[in-house]
Amino acid sequence: MTGIAMPLILVLLAIAFAVTMQRIGAKTEATWPRRAPFLGGGLPETHAWQRFHVRYYPMTLLFIAFEMEMMFMYPWAVVYVETGIVALAEMGMFLGILSVGILYGWREGVFRWQ
Amino acid sequence: MNWLSALARGAEIPVFAVAGAQGLAPVEGLRRRPGLRLVDSPRHARVLLVAGAVDAAHKTALERLHAQLPPPRGTVWWQAAPLFARGEAVAGNDPLPAIRAAAEASDPDQRPDVPPHPWQGMGPHGQGGRGMMGGNPYGRPMAMTAEDIRDGLELDAYSARFGPFLPMLPPGLALDLTLQGDVIVSVTVVSPPFEQGVQGDAPDLCAARMLRLMGIGPRAARARGALMVLPKGSGMRRRLAAWLRGGTVAETPEPLSEALPGLEWAEAVLWLASFPPSQLRAVCMERQAA
Numbered sequence: 135m136t137g138i139a140m141p142l143i144l145v146l147l148a149i150a151f152a153v154t155m156q157r158i159g160a161k162t163e164a165t166w167p168r169r170a171p172f173l174g175g176g177l178p179e180t181h182a183w184q185r186f187h188v189r190y191y192p193m194t195l196l197f198i199a200f201e202m203e204m205m206f207m208y209p210w211a212v213v214y215v216e217t218g219i220v221a222l223a224e225m226g227m228f229l230g231i232l233s234v235g236i237l238y239g240w241r242e243g244v245f246r247w248q
Numbered sequence: 249m250n251w252l253s254a255l256a257r258g259a260e261i262p263v264f265a266v267a268g269a270q271g272l273a274p275v276e277g278l279r280r281r282p283g284l285r286l287v288d289s290p291r292h293a294r295v296l297l298v299a300g301a302v303d304a305a306h307k308t309a310l311e312r313l314h315a316q317l318p319p320p321r322g323t324v325w326w327q328a329a330p331l332f333a334r335g336e337a338v339a340g341n342d343p344l345p346a347i348r349a350a351a352e353a354s355d356p357d358q359r360p361d362v363p364p365h366p367w368q369g370m371g372p373h374g375q376g377g378r379g380m381m382g383g384n385p386y387g388r389p390m391a392m393t394a395e396d397i398r399d400g401l402e403l404d405a406y407s408a409r410f411g412p413f414l415p416m417l418p419p420g421l422a423l424d425l426t427l428q429g430d431v432i433v434s435v436t437v438v439s440p441p442f443e444q445g446v447q448g449d450a451p452d453l454c455a456a457r458m459l460r461l462m463g464i465g466p467r468a469a470r471a472r473g474a475l476m477v478l479p480k481g482s483g484m485r486r487r488l489a490a491w492l493r494g495g496t497v498a499e500t501p502e503p504l505s506e507a508l509p510g511l512e513w514a515e516a517v518l519w520l521a522s523f524p525p526s527q528l529r530a531v532c533m534e535r536q537a538a
Contacts (some may be wrong), residue, residue: 172290
């Protein structure tokens, strides 16, 4: 019983701590015009996030979806004959989860040449 | 608490000065006044000082500036007609009493508290834009790469309107710039600098402005070193040396849209400061008339 209770209490404590910090933490009361970058009265045309634009993100997504999948399939192939249908089901679940990422990337246009 | 507020009242008032027409020389004069400190960003300022007339065309820009002062903020219109109903107007030669009064005031916001570019998602839940490389967060596109004009590498191009009240540019000059890193790729002059009259071209003021941009106080002892720092062949050394000797500069700058591309931001700012305001205005007006 304590084996389950202890982690559960820890998780609850962590959540309580996070929520409290969020409540008491600094809140910006800055208005929208105040939050704009100071350009002497001008406004930027491109978004400020461009400095932090992770361009390799779609590439990483594809890499994990296809390359890492293959990495796990090699050891799986070795034990597949011994383990049989259980291994097949497990790999099916694993590929199912990964394919969600591929579908997401597809929707966002990763496969389109830009 | 009384002695504390009395102490606080004795501190220098951080003022962000916007120079309008004929306002550059009076603002330079304020730098030596005790009791106030001219700051380079509205975020550090308590009082917005508008010195000299500002065109009604720059009303929105001025309102944005006003909104960027953290509250409590005050406004003083010094020898300028108020463009919006905040703060008070002063006509005389000394704005300090009005600035002191404004440092006690608290102007309400002038701009509405809405995003300047509201979110425009394309999806049914307002999510995302087009593809993972682009997208339009808050209505503004993410910068895409363009060929770098120096070495042909692909770098992010950042486009923005700089000015008309950026402290390092001549007052009134608004530029639509496209930058790659800090290299200027293209320039469009949106509005020319304000008329500054003969006072604005005074050699000591021009030299002081340039030295301040280089981070050097207006001390003649270090000015010789300042000349060595300026890039060779740009004429900046010649013009600063002339000003330091007390002479005037009558050189006409090239049109900005041809001279600035290829320069780094700091160099471009110095290059602009190395011409008297009247010459810069003349060049920008010519271009606008054409």
